[in-house]
Amino acid sequence: MNTDEIMGLALELAGLSELPADSQIYYPGERIRKILIGLDIGSAELQLAKSLGFDLAIAHHPQGGSASLNFAQVLRTHVRQMVQAGVPLKVAEEAIQERLFEARVGAHMSNYDHVPSIARLLELPFMNIHTPLDELGRRRLAGVAEKADPEMTVMGLVALLKEKLPEFRHAQTEIDIRVGQPQNRIGRTVVSHGAGTNGGYPVAKAYFDHDIDTVIYIHCASSDSKRLREEFAQSGKNLIVTGHIASDSLGINPFIKELEKRGMEVERFSGVIPG
Ligand SMILES: [Fe+2]
Ligand SMILES: [Fe+2]
Incomplete structure (x- = not known):
């Protein structure tokens, strides 16, 4: 070739x-x-x-x-x-x-x-x-996360991602629940990936403000994570960060x-x- x-x-x-x-x-x-x-x-x-x-x-x-x-x-x-x-x-x-x-x-x-x-x-x-x-990676993630039952817990979705996508089992990092509680329901989920880099605080906030309950990023800086946690942790919203290398x-x-x-x-x- x-x-x-x-x-x-x-x-x-x-x-x-x-x-x-x-x-x-x-x-x-x-x-x-x-x-x-x-x-x-x-x-x-x-x-x-x-x-x-x-x-x-x-x-x-x-x-x-x-x-x-x-x-x-x-x-x-x-x-x-x-x-x-x-x-x-x-x-x-x-x-x-x-x-x-x-x-x-x-x-x-x-x-x-x-x-x-x-x-x-x-x-x-x-x-x-x-x-x-x-984009190939986003599709694999979305194929699992966006098709999951909205009643599933965040913890359940993390386990499902690890079960379906072997890269998450082989990585030395764990999938991180950065905002929200493991027992929260996932509700409406979106995979925000394949757009250059993560959208940080403003993009996750835009999703949360418009009926998305769970946002999946592959990475997110500490300052953005902190702001999102302060603003949304009590409102049932979730940010799952899957890990850069694995994702x-x-x-x-x-x-x-x-x-x-x-x-x-x-x-x-x-x-x-x-x-
Ligand atoms: Fe990438
Ligand atoms: Fe990357």
């Missing part, structure tokens, strides 16, 4: 017709057979991939270039997801404004060519695939399986845990 075909496969599996702004081929390659795939790949890992004889390094998270510079664009997926769950468009738009600003300023500050320049010097094919793989692996493993079906030899590292 070549790098275009590999990116095309990820898009096809995620049902996306266009390449999301946070995914990029930094250095293209042909006749790929041996692939090293990890959550984060920097300069040292590229050198490692080269010396170990890999034909291609695939990172999950953006590692520079347009994938980092235009990252803010994918945050807009939150708006679509919120509106789909019943949040009014205006509220949804407002909920992502701070994240958009952070992402734009952060990208503008970054050394966006650091890691891609090393791939060019090494002449090592290198790409990152972010949103397409998170990113949820989307990466089905992709690896498809690559292997096509004759690729794939090595997991840098936080990709098997399913």
Whole structure:
């Protein structure tokens, strides 16, 4: 396969017709057979991939270039997801404004060519695939969580996620009930993932204010978690945080399986845990 075909496969599996702004081929390659795939790949890992004889390094998270510079664009997926769950468009738009600003300023500050320049010097094919793989992971999560009985307890849903999704059993982290009590009923549940990064306090609040009882994030900063806890812990609302490494692996493993079906030899590292 070549790098275009590999990116095309990820898009096809995620049902996306266009390449999301946070995914990029930094250095293209042909006749790929041996692939090293990890959550984060920097300069040292590229050198490692080269010396170990890999034909291609695939990172999950953006590692520079347009994938980092235009990252803010994918945050807009939150708006679509919120509106789909019943949040009014205006509220949804407002909920992502701070994240958009952070992402734009952060990208503008970054050394966006650091890691891609090393791939060019090494002449090592290198790409990152972010949103397409998170979309695969979101579907697996939603397939369990959004179909669960609303009368189920939060504790019950956590157990169900662990039962149905082996990555949660293999991870060294536990699924965290960040807001709410284990005995609470889950009610209406939404999986908020596959939109660049978590929506923090404002996005979870928008869901809670519009009839969603349980929000699932894969990660959430301590400051946002604290605000949500202070505001919603007494109102029967729940925030379940499934864990970054385990949850990113949820989307990466089905992709690896498809690559292997096509004759690729794939090595997991840098936080990709098997399913
Ligand atoms: Fe991810
Ligand atoms: Fe991630």
